Amino acid sequence: MGAIVTGFGLGVIEGLTKVFYPEASNTVIFIIMAIVLMIRPAGLFGTAK
């Protein structure tokens, strides 16, 4: 479930970035990944073991 939702979400975010600030569209997903791994190491939908 997490893979579907975040895959869709990240696709939308990348698309939207392409509209407003095209240069950053390749980088934005990595920024989001870094932030998510910082605050939720198990991922948005994962549970910490």
Next chain:
Amino acid sequence: MKHQRIALLVMVAFFALAPTMIYPLFLMKVMCFALFACAFNLLIGYGGLLSFGHAMFLGFAGYIAAHAAKVWGFNPEFAILAAVAAAALLGLGAGLIAIRRQGIYFAMITLALAQMVFFFCLQAPFTGGEDGIQAVPRGRLFGLIDLAPVFNMYVLVFAIFLGGFLLIYRVIHSPFGQVLKAIRENEPRAISLGYDTDRYKLLAFVLSAALAGLAGGTKALVFQLASLTDVHWSMSGEVVLMTLVGGLGTVFGPVVGALVIVAMANYLAQLGAWVTVVQGIIFVICVLTFRRGVVGELAHFLKKPL
């Protein structure tokens, strides 16, 4: 110890005599990448940390050295020092963020940070975007020695490479290196023995970043060019390849690996896009048949660490 000394002599003799037979610019490229791979090996081979963003240190340091030499008019030694300092600072920042996670998460965070640095290098006004910084002057070393002749540049690169290599060798065989190995083998146990593992890992990360920066700064002066290829994530992949082909966690492995990979990229260039295919095949063969790498297998055969 005796075998390592012989191997060191062989390596020094090779790089000292080879320019009479092999194109010196190619050898300088090999030495830059060898130092880069050695720095990377310090982190993965001895600290057990797989960083997938080491290109950011190589490339960013290259930009700093090129900018310092070209725009600020620094002497080459200060341009390279500025590059090392910049890479160490970047390593400190990246390390503080990445060290808190382990395994795949560590690799992914370093990759994410490297992509951000790539984006910065693409957009920042001083890097020249897609063009990079071209026609970087090599300048005069200490204001005395003109580095434009190939021989002078070769001696400088050789000295930097050897200095970096011996520093890494010393670090590996110091108590600090032993603690790093303990962390690689069993981190909870190292913690239970009272070692502040995060501090050791951060120190190793910064050290590795600074040495990668040394390689990057030198490379920018050798080729008089700092470009985006050095910051691209494929460079991070290439350095993993060099280290694996040469032998993970061996002192001389990364040097051999860098020689093999750079030689392949150079001498197979007429194959065009097929170079990556050949590289991939060699990588697969390497992983399937000799997993310890060239030097790793040799060391296993001799039953001595190399």
